[in-house]
Amino acid sequence: xxxxRMRELERKSRAAFDESVESLDAASRSRLTRARARALEELQxxxxxxxxxxxxxxxxxxxxxxxxMLWQGEEGTAPATTPAFAAxxxxxxxxxxxxxxxxxxxxxxYAWAVGEMSDGVG
Amino acid sequence: MIRSATLSAALPLDGRRDMARETTVxxxxxLDRFLAGIxxxxxxxxxxxxxxxxxxxxxxxxxxIRLVRSYGQHPEDQWRPLxxxxxxxxxxxxxxxxxxxxxxMAWWPGRDADEEAPxxxxxxxxxxxxxDQALEGMELLERIEQALAGLSGRQRxxxxxxxxxxxxxxxxxxxxxxxxxxxxxxxxxxxxxxQQVLGELK
Numbered sequence: 001x002x003x004x005r006m007r008e009l010e011r012k013s014r015a016a017f018d019e020s021v022e023s024l025d026a027a028s029r030s031r032l033t034r035a036r037a038r039a040l041e042e043l044q045x046x047x048x049x050x051x052x053x054x055x056x057x058x059x060x061x062x063x064x065x066x067x068x069m070l071w072q073g074e075e076g077t078a079p080a081t082t083p084a085f086a087a088x089x090x091x092x093x094x095x096x097x098x099x100x101x102x103x104x105x106x107x108x109x110y111a112w113a114v115g116e117m118s119d120g121v122g
Numbered sequence: 123m124i125r126s127a128t129l130s131a132a133l134p135l136d137g138r139r140d141m142a143r144e145t146t147v148x149x150x151x152x153l154d155r156f157l158a159g160i161x162x163x164x165x166x167x168x169x170x171x172x173x174x175x176x177x178x179x180x181x182x183x184x185x186x187i188r189l190v191r192s193y194g195q196h197p198e199d200q201w202r203p204l205x206x207x208x209x210x211x212x213x214x215x216x217x218x219x220x221x222x223x224x225x226x227m228a229w230w231p232g233r234d235a236d237e238e239a240p241x242x243x244x245x246x247x248x249x250x251x252x253x254d255q256a257l258e259g260m261e262l263l264e265r266i267e268q269a270l271a272g273l274s275g276r277q278r279x280x281x282x283x284x285x286x287x288x289x290x291x292x293x294x295x296x297x298x299x300x301x302x303x304x305x306x307x308x309x310x311x312x313x314x315x316x317q318q319v320l321g322e323l324k
Contacts, residue, residue, distance in 0.1 A: 010285050016263040017286045021162045032161040039186035
């Protein structure tokens, strides 16, 4: 099979395929649009699932961090970095940067937790 | 880390919330644009592979959902081969189930599992057909589809992805889950087999 014949087969079959794509019927196009909308709903579901899974864990971890920092303050062992700063840094890890929507519901709690950590070790 | 913490501390919560929303909206727009640009070709490719319109629609929808759910966070230039990887897996799963179903039906008294599926090579138009044969548009594509149905699954995948979807060798390798060398081999053999069945395309 020569390159020429191969290219011809590729070209003509692709042209026929492209034509069939262009002439796709309205019902199929409509169903594709609905399928796309359904798929994009996954973004919302994923955010909701992430929040419900990790929010309680994040809150518990933040509370644990607060307790540790308070305990360290009482023991008088100075952390390597500024305590409030380090706590905030850890809080940032716990909260993550992937989905900040959780702050919608619990920003007061996090603000309180950060304040507690600063007060406790300062 | 300290820098990250500094930035996090410096940004008011309202600002972080707005940034998160903007990111999500941007991502949703990008995914919508990508899927809108790919969906029709994907449907036709699935139809050719599955020979079943309704099943092809379902396969494309499943692939869209899987892409958004599992790979929406990946860089945009990775979406196309990943989407086709998901779609090909979905198609292969369906074809395997069909084979099992046909095998079971073959044991069923009074049924022949093959009677519903004519031999695609035999039913393809005669490559030596006369000059009167109309080989354009849908009729030509129908011949090609029948010929494609006679290829091995991997050869058909390579041809659909390389020639119809226009993926390059590297992208096709990702979509097929094989090496680039295998893609080249499957594609070349597909072309040879199609040429044999179809003859000269007018």
